[in-house]
Amino acid sequence: MSQPQPIGSPLVHIAGVEKYFQRGAEKIHVLAELNLAVAPGEFLALMGPSGSGKSTLLNLIGGLDRPTKGTVTVAGERIDQLSDRQLADWRARHIGFVFQLYNLMPVLNAERNVELPLLLTHLNAAQRAQHVAAALALVGLSHRAKHFPRTLSGGEQQRVGIARGIVTDPTLLLCDEPTGDLDRKAGDEILDLLCALNREHGKTIVMVTHDPHASARASRTVHLFKGQITNEAVK
Numbered sequence: 001m002s003q004p005q006p007i008g009s010p011l012v013h014i015a016g017v018e019k020y021f022q023r024g025a026e027k028i029h030v031l032a033e034l035n036l037a038v039a040p041g042e043f044l045a046l047m048g049p050s051g052s053g054k055s056t057l058l059n060l061i062g063g064l065d066r067p068t069k070g071t072v073t074v075a076g077e078r079i080d081q082l083s084d085r086q087l088a089d090w091r092a093r094h095i096g097f098v099f100q101l102y103n104l105m106p107v108l109n110a111e112r113n114v115e116l117p118l119l120l121t122h123l124n125a126a127q128r129a130q131h132v133a134a135a136l137a138l139v140g141l142s143h144r145a146k147h148f149p150r151t152l153s154g155g156e157q158q159r160v161g162i163a164r165g166i167v168t169d170p171t172l173l174l175c176d177e178p179t180g181d182l183d184r185k186a187g188d189e190i191l192d193l194l195c196a197l198n199r200e201h202g203k204t205i206v207m208v209t210h211d212p213h214a215s216a217r218a219s220r221t222v223h224l225f226k227g228q229i230t231n232e233a234v235k
Contacts, residue, residue, distance in 0.1 A: 009076075011172065011204050012038035012061055017070030019056055019227070030056045031067070031227040043198040043205045045215035048224035054208045055176060057224070061206060062095045062174045063087045075171045092120040096165035100177035102157040104149040104164075111136065111145040114163045121168065135163040138201075139193060155186030162193060166203070173197065175207040179214050191217045 019031040031053045038044050038061075046054040059065040060072050063079050072080045075094050082090060096117075104113045111132050118128045136142050139159040149157055158178060165173055175194065179187035195217055197203040207218060215221045223230045 010037035011040045011042075011075060012036070012206070013071075013073040014057070014060070015071045015073075017060065017067045017072065019053070019060070019065070019068050029227055031060075034070070034227065034229060036222065036229065038204065038206060041198070041202050041204055042220060043195070043218045044207070045218035045221040046206065046208045046224060047210065047212075047215050047221055049210075051226075052224040053227040054224050058174055058176055058206060058208050061172070062097065063091045092117065092168070094171040096168065096170035096173045098158070098161050098165045098173065098175040098178045100180040102149070102154075102161045102181075104157055104160060106149050109146050109148050110141060110152070110160045110163075113149070113160055114167050117164060117168050131167050132163075135167040136160075138166065138197075139163045153186070154182050155189055158182065158186070158190050159193065162190070162197075166197065171204065173203050173205045175205060177208055177210070179209070179211065184213075187211075187214070 014034060014036040017031055017034045018029070021028045021030065034057070036057070046057060048054045056065065060067055061074060063074075063082070067080055070080075071078060077090065079087060079090060105116070114132045114135055115128055118131055123131065133142065133145075136145050139162050141156060141159050141163065144152060144156060149160070152160065178194070179190050182190060191214055194205055194207070198205050207214070209215050220232060222232050
């Protein structure tokens with residue numbers, strides 16, 4: 001059971017985290033003695049060159065990977081200590097994911113794609129339908145609910161992806177290059193939507209990006225290089 005967060009405590013607390021992979025006798029270090037705190041309601045951008053460890057860090061925060069060393073505490077819970085089953089339940093309650101390539105099921109229409117995370121909950125069909133309708137309305141796609149991914153533009157598909165990410169009302173929204181496959185206009189619309197979710201709905205967002213234009217929309221930017229934080233920029 002998660003403990004209530006003390007007032008002023010970070011929502012995400014990464015302490016002394018290392019991550020490496022073993023390749024034969026060689027250790028491939030991805031993260032090295034990394035420390036990071038993310039406040040509730042913050043919009044944080046993670047930037048760095050390919051191989052800097054930013055996606056690995058995002059996966060650790062979302063409970064998709066485990067550190068080799070160190071602690072990962074999110075929403076008051078040491079998620080690095082959870083079993084695989086506990087971690088799956090924890091993700092379903094706390095984490096929404098938004099991916100660069102949308103990861104929509106082509107055989108499902110928009111509303112069915114958005115509904116997928118709710119199938120892991122105890123909501124009945126009518127309750128799921130209400131949550132899906134609210135999420136699609138929030139991203140401005142109520143009129144496209146019955147459309148399949150192949151009939152949607154890239155920007156619309158990403159909006160469906162965001163609706164799927166927020167449909168469970170997660171504690172934390174994790175975005176991995178959410179504008180990386182979009183042109184500037186569509187990308188700006190997605191960034192506008194993320195900013196609105198952060199400022200108007202209080203969503204805490206951690207976004208991996210290589211684009212300074214995207215990171216400029218966040219409230220804070222952390223730069224990674226070779227698995228370490230090199231500098232931060234705060235608005």
